[in-house]
Every structure is written in C-alpha cells, then in structure tokens.
Amino acid sequence: MQQQSRPADVVMLGLGDVRVLGAAEVDGEVELSVETTATREWCRGCGVRARSKGRAVTLVRDTDAFGRPVRLRWRKRRWRCCEPLCATKTWTERIAAVAPRAVLTERARRDACLRVGRDGDSVAEVARAYGTGWHTIMDAVRGHGQPLIDDPARLADVTALGMDETAWLKANRDHHTLYVSGLVDTATGRLLDVVADRTARAVAGWLARQAPEWLARIGIVSLDPHRGYANAVGVHLGHAVLVVDHFHLVQLANRVIDDVRRRVQQQQTGHRGRKPDPLYRVRKLLLKACGDLDTSGWARLAAALTVGDPDGQVTAAWQLKEITRDLYRAATIDQARQALDLLYAWADTSNIPELRRFAGTVRRWEHEILNYHRTGGASNGPTEAVNLAVKRIKRVGRGFTNLHNYRLRLLLHCGGVNWQTQPAARLRGRRPQLAA
Ligand SMILES: [Zn+2]
Incomplete structure (x- = not known):
C-alpha cells in the first residue's frame, strides 16, 4: 500500500500540485x-527567475465528486520575465491536469471518452452531464480515443478473421445506401477495423497494410458468400482456410424468404406489403429459427401461410432456411453432407427461381461451407455479439454522417480497446472496525 504525506486537500483533489483554497x-x-502549490517560476525563454504578475481566474469542469458535479475556480498565476531583453514577456502557468484553454480537466475528458466509447452513451447525453457543448465532448472522445484505437496491441493475436458488410448510411436524395466492411476477430469478438465500402479492394487495401507476420497467424477466414471478399483474401491470406459461416448463410437464406414473400404478396394483393396483409404481418416470424417459436408464434405463422401463401412458395423458402440451419447444426461432416443433399433436392424440385439461385450459391461455396465443420465449427457467438454492438452504436449515434467518427465510436465500443481503468482494491474486513 502506498501512502504519501501530502496535505489532505492536495491528495483528495488528485490534480498534481494543486491545492484547495475553499469550497x-x-x-x-x-x-x-x-x-497550484508552485511559488517560484523560471522563464522558459531565458531561464531567469520570473516575477508574479497577479492572477487570472478560469472555470474548469471536473469529474463528479461524492455524487455531485464539480467545477474548479482555478486562480491561475501569471508570470513576467525579469530580463528586459528577453522575448518571452508574460505567460500564465500550465498544469498537466488541464490543457490550455480547456473547459474540462484531462480526467473529465478521459471520463467523457470512456462513457461515450466504452459504455456507448451518446455524445449529447455526456455533454448534458458535463454542462458542455457537443463538440467539447466529441473532441475529448477523439483526443483520448484515437490513441487507444491506434494502439498496435489492439490487433494482437488474431487467428480467425471474419469480414462482413454493414449498411452505414441509408440512401437519401444525394447517395445510395453507403456500406462499410467490418473486420472481426471471430475467435474473441473484437471488431478490428471498419473500412469504407464493401468491395474486395477495400478489404485488400486493409490487409495490405498489415504486417506479414500478422497475416501469417490467421488460420481461418469467415466470409459472406455473396461478396467479393474472397478475391481480397486470396492475395494476402492464401494460406488460411476459408469458411462460409452459419451467420452469413442463414442471413442469405433469410433474404430468399423475404424475396419470395414480397413476390407472393405482390401477386396475391397486387401491392407491396401493408400492415394488414397476412404475410407482411409475419415477416419477422418467418426469419426466426423454428426452435425459437412458441405455440402462439407457430399458430400465427401457420394461419398467415394458409391465407397468404396458397401455392406454398413462402413455406418452401422457409423450409429451405431451416434445412440451412440444420446444415450447420449437424454434428458430423457426413450429416452436414446429408443436409446439403436435402437442400439441393428441395431447391431443385421446388421450381421457385429464388430457391434455385440460392442452391447455386451454396454449390459454388460447398467446400467453404463444409469447412465450417472441418475447422471445428467456429462459434457464431462473437460475430453476432459484434453485430449487436454495432447496431447499438448506430442507434445511439443516430445517423453518423462522418465515417471517421463512426469508425472511432465503433472501435472504442467493441474494438478490444484497453481502457486500463484501475480496479478498486478490496476493502478488508467485513465488519466496520469501530474506534474505541
Ligand atoms: Zn526570459
């Protein structure tokens, strides 16, 4: 245990050599x-002893203390150089705990970064808590957060890499939907980085910036069969095993259900999905795994399909999705192959174009799909956890228009940043020790 013999107010304040004059x-x-406790100062220009030239008061917001907001009325010393020929005339003192012209102490800025970055609070929320403007908090997030996400240790020890596209900005009058590619450590669920665009080139550019030793350690690469990521992987990660994972193929099967449902809906009702349409009302239930449906869910689904899907096309697509799930649930590679055969037979005999197209994709990626079982069925948990975290940040950020900020926020939240917060030591003894 470390103890310092300094005045109580200096210790409690914890801002270095700063003391409390009053509260x-x-x-x-x-x-x-x-x-400050400093009483003497020397000129930074010529080294001559400086003379005090009075004080200037600045108000600085600090972190809360004892559950209440704190502001510091800092009586800053001003100094003048005694050497008449020196170019450095006057200056005000500086301390490490408060940056020049800052309205927040450094530890308050760090705390703001922690709340926005790690905890996922909105910048506006934290700005309100500190009584500052939005930009003050965003500056703090950038100032303290950027070095954390730039830390090379953040990318250490990656052996399984996943790549995934996410919509970043919805289409509006000025642009189409903008996408980003996320690179994920699928073993631990760390978001490694986010790059603009969802092209092979975007991902290849990122891979090209990584050290050869780093790339050499990657043994498994999981990807979305729909994208050209595989081309990027071939160049830089030719040694790794490619896997089309559960998450992406089920996502693709869900897209098939959506496509078939929309088409059937249109044929049945003559318009796009509206609230009272039976199929539209179960659009989310259709995408759920059958094991997650409760009795009322089953009943609603069955009723909607009876009315809205007379030819059984949506039902066939739903079945296809369940076979796809079985394919990944298979305990052995032989069982997985059986599920594959069933999937092909189901799609080929269905005569539904969307299903046949899906089967075509699965055929092209059959080897990579079965690799899921060859590599011991890498868990989807981490990837899904990252996806949830990304959704959360997008919701909080309500439409990031700046990719730089978006990346910063995502990486701070789920990028495996080392926050190095000091854990509190356990207080010993269960009962309070009362002084006699
Ligand atoms: Zn001087």
Whole structure:
C-alpha cells in the first residue's frame, strides 16, 4: 500500500500540485477554488527567475465528486520575465491536469471518452452531464480515443478473421445506401477495423497494410458468400482456410424468404406489403429459427401461410432456411453432407427461381461451407455479439454522417480497446472496525 504525506486537500483533489483554497455549494454543484502549490517560476525563454504578475481566474469542469458535479475556480498565476531583453514577456502557468484553454480537466475528458466509447452513451447525453457543448465532448472522445484505437496491441493475436458488410448510411436524395466492411476477430469478438465500402479492394487495401507476420497467424477466414471478399483474401491470406459461416448463410437464406414473400404478396394483393396483409404481418416470424417459436408464434405463422401463401412458395423458402440451419447444426461432416443433399433436392424440385439461385450459391461455396465443420465449427457467438454492438452504436449515434467518427465510436465500443481503468482494491474486513 502506498501512502504519501501530502496535505489532505492536495491528495483528495488528485490534480498534481494543486491545492484547495475553499469550497462552496452553487446550485447543487461543488465549486472548489484551487491554485497550484508552485511559488517560484523560471522563464522558459531565458531561464531567469520570473516575477508574479497577479492572477487570472478560469472555470474548469471536473469529474463528479461524492455524487455531485464539480467545477474548479482555478486562480491561475501569471508570470513576467525579469530580463528586459528577453522575448518571452508574460505567460500564465500550465498544469498537466488541464490543457490550455480547456473547459474540462484531462480526467473529465478521459471520463467523457470512456462513457461515450466504452459504455456507448451518446455524445449529447455526456455533454448534458458535463454542462458542455457537443463538440467539447466529441473532441475529448477523439483526443483520448484515437490513441487507444491506434494502439498496435489492439490487433494482437488474431487467428480467425471474419469480414462482413454493414449498411452505414441509408440512401437519401444525394447517395445510395453507403456500406462499410467490418473486420472481426471471430475467435474473441473484437471488431478490428471498419473500412469504407464493401468491395474486395477495400478489404485488400486493409490487409495490405498489415504486417506479414500478422497475416501469417490467421488460420481461418469467415466470409459472406455473396461478396467479393474472397478475391481480397486470396492475395494476402492464401494460406488460411476459408469458411462460409452459419451467420452469413442463414442471413442469405433469410433474404430468399423475404424475396419470395414480397413476390407472393405482390401477386396475391397486387401491392407491396401493408400492415394488414397476412404475410407482411409475419415477416419477422418467418426469419426466426423454428426452435425459437412458441405455440402462439407457430399458430400465427401457420394461419398467415394458409391465407397468404396458397401455392406454398413462402413455406418452401422457409423450409429451405431451416434445412440451412440444420446444415450447420449437424454434428458430423457426413450429416452436414446429408443436409446439403436435402437442400439441393428441395431447391431443385421446388421450381421457385429464388430457391434455385440460392442452391447455386451454396454449390459454388460447398467446400467453404463444409469447412465450417472441418475447422471445428467456429462459434457464431462473437460475430453476432459484434453485430449487436454495432447496431447499438448506430442507434445511439443516430445517423453518423462522418465515417471517421463512426469508425472511432465503433472501435472504442467493441474494438478490444484497453481502457486500463484501475480496479478498486478490496476493502478488508467485513465488519466496520469501530474506534474505541
Ligand atoms: Zn526570459
């Protein structure tokens, strides 16, 4: 245990050589008058001893103390150089705990970054808590967050890499839907990076920036069969085993259900899905795994399909999705092959174009799909966890228009950043020790 023999106010404040001159309560906040303990100063220009030239008061917001907001009334010393020929005339003192002209102490800025980055609070929320503007908090997130995401240790020890596209900005009058590619450590669920666009080139560019030793350690690469990512992987990760994982293929099968449902809906009702349409009402239930449906879910699904799907096309697509799930649930590679055969037979005899197209994709990627079982069935948990975290940040950020900020926020939240927060030591003894 470390103990320092410094005045209690200096220790409690914890801002270095700064002491408390007085405390007042202003509108439920604590206002502390503080000053540095320095009494002498030398000129930075010529080294001559400086003369005090009075004080200037600045207000700085600090982190909460004892559950109340705190502001510091810092009586800053001003100094003048005694050497008449020196170019450095006057200056105000600086301390490491408060950046020049800052309205927040460094630890408050760090705390703001932690709340926005790690905890996923919105910038506006934290700005309100600190009584500052949005930009002050965003500056703090950038200032403290950028070095954390740039830390090379964040990307250490990756052996399984996943790549995934996410819609970043919805289409509007000025642009189509904008996409980003996310690179994920699928073993631990770390988001490694986010790059603009969903092309092979975007991912290849990122891979090209990684060290050869880093690339050499990647043994498994999971990808979306729909995208050209495989081309990027071939160049830089030719040694790795390619896997089309559960998550992506089920996602693709779900897209087939959506496509068939929309087409059948249109044929049945003559218009796009509306709230009272039976199929439209079960559009989310259709995508659920059958094991996750409860009795009422089953009943609603069956009723909607009876009315809205007279030819059984949506039902066939739903069945195809369940076979796809079975393919990944298979305990052995032989069982997986059986599921594959069933999938092909089901799609080929269905005479439904969307299903046949899906089977075509599966055929092209059969080897990579079965690799899922060859590599011991890498878990989907981490990838799905990252996807949920990404959704959360997008919701909080309500339409990031700046890719730089979006990337920063995502990586701070689920990029495996080392926040190095000091854990509190356990207080010993269960019962309070009362002084006699
Ligand atoms: Zn001087």
